[in-house]
Amino acid sequence: MKRILTGDRTTGKLHIGHYVGSLQNRVALQDAYDTFIILADVQALTTHFENPGLINESIYDVAIDNLSVGLDPNKITLFQQSRVKAIAELTIFYSMLVSVNALRHNPTIKTEAKQYGFDDLSYGFLGYPVSQAADMTFCNADLVPVGEDQVPHIEQARKIIRRFNTLYGKGESIITEPREFISNTPRLIGLDGNSKMGKSLGNAIYLSDTKEAVNQKIKLAVTDKNRISIKDKGNPDICTVSKYHQVFNPSSYNDICEMCKNASIGCVACKKQLSQAVNSLLEPFREKRAYYESHRDEVRAIIETGSEKANQIGNETVEQVKSAMSIQL
Numbered sequence: 001m002k003r004i005l006t007g008d009r010t011t012g013k014l015h016i017g018h019y020v021g022s023l024q025n026r027v028a029l030q031d032a033y034d035t036f037i038i039l040a041d042v043q044a045l046t047t048h049f050e051n052p053g054l055i056n057e058s059i060y061d062v063a064i065d066n067l068s069v070g071l072d073p074n075k076i077t078l079f080q081q082s083r084v085k086a087i088a089e090l091t092i093f094y095s096m097l098v099s100v101n102a103l104r105h106n107p108t109i110k111t112e113a114k115q116y117g118f119d120d121l122s123y124g125f126l127g128y129p130v131s132q133a134a135d136m137t138f139c140n141a142d143l144v145p146v147g148e149d150q151v152p153h154i155e156q157a158r159k160i161i162r163r164f165n166t167l168y169g170k171g172e173s174i175i176t177e178p179r180e181f182i183s184n185t186p187r188l189i190g191l192d193g194n195s196k197m198g199k200s201l202g203n204a205i206y207l208s209d210t211k212e213a214v215n216q217k218i219k220l221a222v223t224d225k226n227r228i229s230i231k232d233k234g235n236p237d238i239c240t241v242s243k244y245h246q247v248f249n250p251s252s253y254n255d256i257c258e259m260c261k262n263a264s265i266g267c268v269a270c271k272k273q274l275s276q277a278v279n280s281l282l283e284p285f286r287e288k289r290a291y292y293e294s295h296r297d298e299v300r301a302i303i304e305t306g307s308e309k310a311n312q313i314g315n316e317t318v319e320q321v322k323s324a325m326s327i328q329l
């Protein structure tokens with residue numbers, strides 16, 4: 001069975017953008033692939049090192065987000081990054097195989113540095129794509145489901161792996177080169193019309209939001225600002241709500257666009273329909289979430305078991321890597 005590595009930074013709860021961008025793929029692929037899901041608490045430190053309490057609490061939040069959307073703990077391996085020593089070791093070895101300039105020119109690093117207001121990048125932040133290469137390869141993942149913005153990191157990881165295999169493999173592929181798997185809905189815009197729904201941007205609907213919270217957030221979503229009165233014809237192409245209908249209410253999307261254009265639906269009714277669609281997606285997740293929220297010991301045991309398995313596999317990979325590099329007594 002081929003293997004998948006995917007996961008999330010533990011810097012807060014996951015939102016519906018994560019679901020359409022990645023989580024729904026994980027659920028769909030868990031039967032066909034040996035699925036490893038990383039709770040990336042070390043990577044979370046690269047941006048949130050001053051807030052370890054948030055990172056620690058988010059380990060549970062993100063684990064429960066994954067479990068409540070339908071990932072089956074008997075099929076997947078859910079593990080905590082900081083518990084897998086092999087990832088740290090591989091990161092050090094791989095760091096010799098990438099230049100500082102290559103990391104500086106990584107477009108995602110540049111965008112994120114700007115987003116976080118980092119003028120003077122820390123060594124850890126600049127190097128996190130190297131750590132990601134270690135995440136993908138400690139278990140020799142074949143496939144990495146990601147959003148579009150993470151593709152440069154996979155390309156960077158492939159370069160490192162190719163270099164490693166060429167240098168130390170003597171014609172053999174010691175480490176597997178992973179491929180990216182991009183979702184059909186790579187990026188969901190924010191409720192405020194921002195090009196990205198983000199945990200830090202305050203424009204997200206969380207998987208853990210109640211029905212009432214979803215309704216309230218959608219009520220405030222940005223629409224076609226030129227549509228002042230219900231009699232005004234709207235332009236769904238510039239409306240956040242219509243874009244969400246396309247994703248969460250696809251069977252009604254064309255009708256809604258038509259009705260908006262000829263002013264036969266008002267924004268209030270349009271938003272109500274969207275709220276229903278989003279809530280009917282989230283409702284089954286809420287039941288599972290309630291179970292895991294009240295069984296945190298079970299969640300902890302799932303993470304511990306997954307981390308033990310990841311450690312075993314990672315240790316074997318490190319031995320192969322060290323042997324290839326002649327790091328032996």
Ligand code: SF4
Nearest residue numbers: 234239241260267270
């Ligand atoms: Fe947007 Fe719907 Fe209002 Fe049209 S009717 S502007 S799609 S909220």
